[in-house]
Structure formats: structure tokens, C-alpha cells
Amino acid sequence: MARLSEHWRTSAFRLSLLYGGVFVIAVLVLLGLIYWRTAGLMIRQTDDVIERELRAFQLLDSTELQERIRHEMDRDVRNINVYGLFDRAGRHVVGNLISLPRGLPEDGSLQHLRDAHVEGAGPSSQELRAAVLQLQSGELLVVGRDVAPLIEIRAIILRALGLVGSLTLLAGIVAALLLSLSPLRRIRDIKAASERVVRGDVQVRLPIAGRRDELDMLAGIVNRMLDEIERLLGEVKSVCDSIAHDLRTPLTRLRAKVYRLQQELVDTPRHHESAEQAVSEIDGLLARFQALLRISEIEDRQRREGFADISLDAIVAQTVELYEPMAEEHGVRLTYAASAHPRVHADGELLFEALNNLVDNAIKFSPPGGVVQISLGADARGPHIDVVDSGPGIPLQEREVVMQRFYRGESARAASGSGLGLSIVAAIVRLHRFELELSGTASGTRATLYCSPRALGR
Amino acid sequence: MTRVLIIEDDDATAQEIAAELGGHGIETDHVADGAEGLRRALEGGYDAVTLDRVLPGLDGIDVVAGMRARGVDTPVLMISALSDVDERVRGLRAGGDDYLTKPFASHEMSARLEVMLRRNRSQPQSRLRVADLEMDLIARSAHRGAREIELRAAEFRLLEYMMRNHGQVLTRTMIFEAVWGYHFNPTTNIIEVHVARMRKQIDASGETPLIRTVRGSGYVLG
Numbered sequence: 056m057a058r059l060s061e062h063w064r065t066s067a068f069r070l071s072l073l074y075g076g077v078f079v080i081a082v083l084v085l086l087g088l089i090y091w092r093t094a095g096l097m098i099r100q101t102d103d104v105i106e107r108e109l110r111a112f113q114l115l116d117s118t119e120l121q122e123r124i125r126h127e128m129d130r131d132v133r134n135i136n137v138y139g140l141f142d143r144a145g146r147h148v149v150g151n152l153i154s155l156p157r158g159l160p161e162d163g164s165l166q167h168l169r170d171a172h173v174e175g176a177g178p179s180s181q182e183l184r185a186a187v188l189q190l191q192s193g194e195l196l197v198v199g200r201d202v203a204p205l206i207e208i209r210a211i212i213l214r215a216l217g218l219v220g221s222l223t224l225l226a227g228i229v230a231a232l233l234l235s236l237s238p239l240r241r242i243r244d245i246k247a248a249s250e251r252v253v254r255g256d257v258q259v260r261l262p263i264a265g266r267r268d269e270l271d272m273l274a275g276i277v278n279r280m281l282d283e284i285e286r287l288l289g290e291v292k293s294v295c296d297s298i299a300h301d302l303r304t305p306l307t308r309l310r311a312k313v314y315r316l317q318q319e320l321v322d323t324p325r326h327h328e329s330a331e332q333a334v335s336e337i338d339g340l341l342a343r344f345q346a347l348l349r350i351s352e353i354e355d356r357q358r359r360e361g362f363a364d365i366s367l368d369a370i371v372a373q374t375v376e377l378y379e380p381m382a383e384e385h386g387v388r389l390t391y392a393a394s395a396h397p398r399v400h401a402d403g404e405l406l407f408e409a410l411n412n413l414v415d416n417a418i419k420f421s422p423p424g425g426v427v428q429i430s431l432g433a434d435a436r437g438p439h440i441d442v443v444d445s446g447p448g449i450p451l452q453e454r455e456v457v458m459q460r461f462y463r464g465e466s467a468r469a470a471s472g473s474g475l476g477l478s479i480v481a482a483i484v485r486l487h488r489f490e491l492e493l494s495g496t497a498s499g500t501r502a503t504l505y506c507s508p509r510a511l512g513r
Numbered sequence: 514m515t516r517v518l519i520i521e522d523d524d525a526t527a528q529e530i531a532a533e534l535g536g537h538g539i540e541t542d543h544v545a546d547g548a549e550g551l552r553r554a555l556e557g558g559y560d561a562v563t564l565d566r567v568l569p570g571l572d573g574i575d576v577v578a579g580m581r582a583r584g585v586d587t588p589v590l591m592i593s594a595l596s597d598v599d600e601r602v603r604g605l606r607a608g609g610d611d612y613l614t615k616p617f618a619s620h621e622m623s624a625r626l627e628v629m630l631r632r633n634r635s636q637p638q639s640r641l642r643v644a645d646l647e648m649d650l651i652a653r654s655a656h657r658g659a660r661e662i663e664l665r666a667a668e669f670r671l672l673e674y675m676m677r678n679h680g681q682v683l684t685r686t687m688i689f690e691a692v693w694g695y696h697f698n699p700t701t702n703i704i705e706v707h708v709a710r711m712r713k714q715i716d717a718s719g720e721t722p723l724i725r726t727v728r729g730s731g732y733v734l735g
Contacts, residue, residue, distance in 0.1 A: 314619075317728070334729045335729070377707075381706045384706050419701075
């Protein structure tokens with residue numbers, strides 16, 4: 056489950072919340088409108104009734120009026136009517152309204168009246184529509200009507216508002232979470248795919264869900280870019296390869312010619328020697344081209360037919376046996392210790408080649424009297440081979456680039472070689488999805504080759 | 514006179530092979546077509562065949578398979594621009610005796626061919642002898658005259674290979690393939706160092722040197 060902040064950042068989540076908010080406001084407006092119309096209608100009806108009563112009461116004389124008021128109050132079983140008759144001085148004569156409300160115009164116009172002083176089983180609510188009229192006799196007649204149903208409706212509408220509002224908000228949040236799940240999942244897929252691209256697997260494309268939404272559009276654009284990048288990379292590679300390949304054939308013939316010339320110059324030692332130097336120069340060039348083509352060959356080898364269960368121990372032991380004389384010649388001690396005897400799924404020949412390059416480098420960069428320690432072990436990250444030299448070490452900032460083609464560190468310029476050794480190692484490591492780590496030690500460089508395939512997600 | 518059949522559709526390569534082998538006193542015939550090549554190889558009369566892997570008409574693999582199917586065991590050196598390990602395995606499985614990738618150094622080609630020509634005649638032996646150097650493959654010991662030579666495992670395999678092919682130029686690549694069994698180019702002069710160290714053991718001071726370096730090419734024992 057993704058963290059809430061992650062959900063919050065998705066556009067689906069925000070949009071859903073926005074829609075939820077807009078919906079709540081729309082409901083508020085709608086209910087408000089209903090209330091306003093309903094209340095208006097009810098008040099007009101109430102006012103009608105009051106006006107008709109007033110008109111009827113106006114025609115009566117004082118005694119008849121008092122009689123009529125009492126009569127009406129008896130009839131009013133629902134207790135919604137308010138009557139009050141007051142003399143000129145404002146004293147209460149008859150009716151359930153005890154005191155004359157102040158400040159109301161005495162022309163019979165309808166007013167809203169709060170907190171009227173009503174006696175007995177009067178209206179429960181203190182909110183009334185009422186009119187005060189001065190009769191010809193000088194007395195003041197007040198007729199009012201409770202608007203309790205209106206208040207009830209208002210309460211119903213308020214409750215509905217609260218309920219609908221919170222339900223809508225809740226539903227909005229839930230929908231937003233659910234809606235943002237799928238884009239988040241797709242983003243994760245896209246992230247995983249792009250990580251593989253970053254690691255150099257340019258054939259990978261971003262997943263397209265087929266919904267033709269923004270994510271699909273974006274993924275489509277990136278995929279078209281990747282197509283183009285892959286095409287360009289392929290072109291660069293094939294140009295490099297064909298240069299190496301095309302130059303190799305004439306170089307080989309040139310070597311044959313110079314070699315034959317050298318054989319014929321046996322009698323003139325000076326020329327013989329020059330020819331010999333020329334041959335070895337050409338050999339150096341050829342070795343470089345060969346290494347370049349070798350890298351391409353390894354990189355092209357997507358198939359894993361050469362893979363088998365092999366013993367790392369055997370590979371390392373063979374390497375040590377192969378390089379032991381060279382180490383001795385350089386005055387370097389070569390040691391080997393195995394603390395584990397793991398078997399791995401790998402191309403034995405390529406792994407041997409990679410290890411050869413590492414050991415070759417280690418011996419070359421160690422000064423006479425130095426030590427090259429090779430060890431085989433296993434830890435949480437799987438089986439690993441360590442090659443530790445006592446050379447000048449690779450500066451931190453150079454560790455990434457040493458694996459690029461032709462790169463040679465400052466300290467490596469004096470040493471012989473094509474500058475392609477570590478590139479070959481890197482290509483082999485990539486093919487296996489193993490990992491090569493270079494780190495510094497107190498006395499040199501440690502190259503660690505982790506021999507278990509990385510998971511794709513990492 | 515040794516005769517070699519060149520089945521190769523690239524004229525320049527064929528000429529190069531013919532020139533190099535001519536220099537070694539070997540007579541050559543050139544055929545550019547696979548079917549014709551197979552016909553000529555089946556007629557017999559050749560000591561070895563160099564066979565291009567990719568040919569018009571009949572493929573190199575088909576040619577060598579056809580030869581083997583009819584019981585013709587003339588040694589075949591397969592030459593190919595396809596350097597993939599799988600290709601090498603396919604070529605050797607079809608009946609090729611050795612496999613060389615284009616472009617090749619002509620000395621490498623002739624050295625391999627000469628070893629093949631000789632290998633055909635050599636019988637399995639348990640004792641090898643070159644001049645006063647003797648090797649017992651069963652007791653795993655070696656002597657130069659009366660002097661016993663201490664050999665490490667790799668040196669033993671190296672000496673055995675050189676003695677089995679004594680008098681032949683053996684290139685570094687051939688040695689690496691035969692003694693260590695790998696088919697890539699080792700990074701540095703690693704084979705030279707091995708040969709030099711073994712040479713110190715074989716050719717003690719005062720003795721006639723048995724191992725000779727052929728500049729720009731390889732080594733010869735005996």
C-alpha cells in the first residue's frame with residue numbers, strides 16, 4: 056500500500072477530491088434553493104391566512120371580537136395560532152399573547168416576530184408571522200401564526216446537508232484512493248522499465264496500458280525517443296564494428312607482408328630489427344581491434360547458450376595457475392584463498408576471460424614486491440571473487456569511467472595494454488547481470504565480482 | 514609433395530593461403546564453390562583441406578559433413594568470419610579438425626595446418642621423446658638426459674603439447690587453446706611467460722637449446 060502522500064500527488068486523487076468538493080457545493084446550493092422556495096411558499100400561505108382573519112376580525116365590534124378570539128383559540132387544537140387584543144394603553148384584554156410586541160407597525164402589515172410572550176399551551180416555537188392592526192375603537196389586535204413546520208423543514212434540510220455532504224466527501228476520498236491506485240501501479244511499472252533502460256538495456260520499452268490517457272501518451276513519446284536512441288546506438292556500434300572489421304583485414308595482410316619482408320632481411324640486422332618492430336606494432340593494433348570486436352560480440356550475445364553450472368573455484372584456480380608465472384616475472388606475489396566453494400550459472404569461458412583481465416590488471420599495477428590477493432567467498436549478496444592489488448589505486452571519480460572503452464587512468468598510461476580490458480570485463484558482467492565493484496583499500500584497489508544475477512527490479 | 518585443397522569463395526583470401534602454403538613447400542588447388550569442393554575432396558589425393566564456412570551453393574558445414582559421411586577423413590581446417598563460440602562448436606562437431614576466424618594471420622593458418630597434417634599420422638603414445646628430452650605420460654615425469662625435470666601441472670600439459678607437435682611452429686593462440694582449452698585471445702604475453710619459464714627448466718645452461726622462438730610467430734620444440 057502506497058503512502059498517503061504518494062496518493063495525494065497523483066492527479067486522479069486530486070481530481071477526485073476536487074469533484075467531491077464541487078459536488079458537495081452543488082448539493083448545498085440545490086438544498087438551499089429548495090429551502091428558500093419552500094419557506095417562501097409556506098410564509099405566503101401563512102400570511103394569507105393571517106390577512107384573511109384580520110379582515111374578518113375587523114368587521115366585528117369589541118365584544119364580538121373577544122368572543123371570536125376565545126372561540127378561535129378553543130378551536131386551535133394544533134396550537135399554532137396566536138391572538139392578542141390590547142386596549143389603547145397597551146394592556147392585555149384577551150388572547151394568548153400576553154404582552155404587546157414592541158416596535159411593530161400597527162398598520163396590519165405582516166412581520167416576522169421572535170420571542171413573543173405567549174401564554175399557556177401556545178405554539179412551541181417562538182417564531183411567528185404576525186400582524187398588528189389598530190382597530191377603529193383604538194384597540195390593538197395582534198394575529199400571529201406559528202411557522203413551526205418551516206423550522207422542521209429547515210432542520211431536515213440541514214441534517215440532509217450534513218449527511219449528504221459528509222457521505223459525498225467520504226465517497227470522494229475512497230474513490231480518489233481507488234482511482235489513484237491504478238496510476239500509481241502504472242507509474243511503478245514505468246519506473247521499473249526506465250531503470251532497466253538506465254542500466255543499458257535500451258531494448259526495453261515503457262508499458263502502455265492501451266487507455267490512450269496522459270500516461271499512455273507520455274510513455275508513447277518516451278518509447279519513440281527510445282526507438283530513436285536505440286537506432287542511433289546501433290548505428291554508432293555498427294559503424295565502430297565495421298571500422299574495426301574493415302581495418303582488420305588489410306592490417307592482417309600488411310602484417311603478412313611486413314613479416315615476409317622481415318624474414319628476407321635476416322642478413323641486414325638493422326632492417327630486420329625495424330621490420331620486427333613494425334610487426335609488433337601491427338600486432339598491438341590488431342589486438343586492440345580484436346578486443347573491440349570482442350566487446351561487441353559479447354554485447355551482442357543475448358542468448359545464454361554457453362551458460363552452465365560451473366564451479367567458481369575451478370575458474371579461479373585456473374586463472375591463478377595461468378597468471379602465476381607472470382606475477383613471478385613482475386616480482387609480485389599471487390595468493391589465493393577460498394572461504395566458500397560456490398557453483399554459479401554462468402558462461403565459464405567468459406567468466407574466465409573476465410577474471411583474467413582483472414588479475415592481469417592487478418599484476419600490472421602492482422609494484423615489484425607487491426601482493427595480488429585473490430579470494431573466493433560468499434555473503435548475503437551471493438558468491439563473489441575479490442582481486443586486491445597493491446597498486447596506486449583508482450581515484451573515486453575514475454571508478455565509473457575505467458570501464459568505458461579505451462579509458463586509461465592517469466597512472467595506467469605507462470602500462471601496456473589496449474585500455475579495453477575492463478570494458479571487456481564490464482561487457483561480460485552485464486551479460487551475466489553480475490556486478491563489478493571497485494573500491495579502494497589501504498594499499499591498493501579491490502575489484503569485487505559478485506556472481507549472482509541481479510534481480511531486474513533493483 | 515603435400516597437397517592442400519583450398520575451398521574458398523574469396524579470391525584474395527585464397528591467394529593469401531596459397532602464397533603462405535607455397536612458402537612452406539605445399540602445393541595447393543583452389544575451388545570457389547562448395548559442391549565442386551566436396552567433389553574434389555571426395556576424389557582424394559589431398560593431405561588437408563582449408564574450408565570456408567560460408568560458401569555459395571553448398572555450405573562449409575555441409576561440405577565437411579558430406580566428407581565425413583562418405584568416410585573421407587582428410588583433416589579439415591575451417592575458416593570463417595563467424596567468430597562466435599557456437600559457430601566454432603558447430604564447425605568442429607560437423608567434422609572439422611580446427612577452426613580459424615577471419616581475418617587471420619597467415620602464419621597462424623600455416624602453423625595450424627602443419628600441425629593438422631602431422632597429427633593425422635601420429636599415434637597415441639604413453640612415452641614421448643625428442644632428442645634427449647623424454648616424457649612419461651603415465652608416470653607423469655620428464656627427463657632431459659639423466660636430469661629429472663620438475664614440472665607443475667600447467668607446464669606438464671604445455672610440454673606434452675609441444676613434444677607431441679615437435680618440429681612444428683606453435684603459435685601462442687594454438688598453445689592457449691590446446692593447453693588451457695580457451696578460445697579467446699589472452700590479454701598479454703602470458704603464454705610467452707609460460708614458455709620462457711618452462712624453457713628455463715628444459716634448457717639448462719650448457720645443454721643444446723630445444724625450444725626455439727620464431728619471431729612474430731611462435732615456438733618450435735626440437
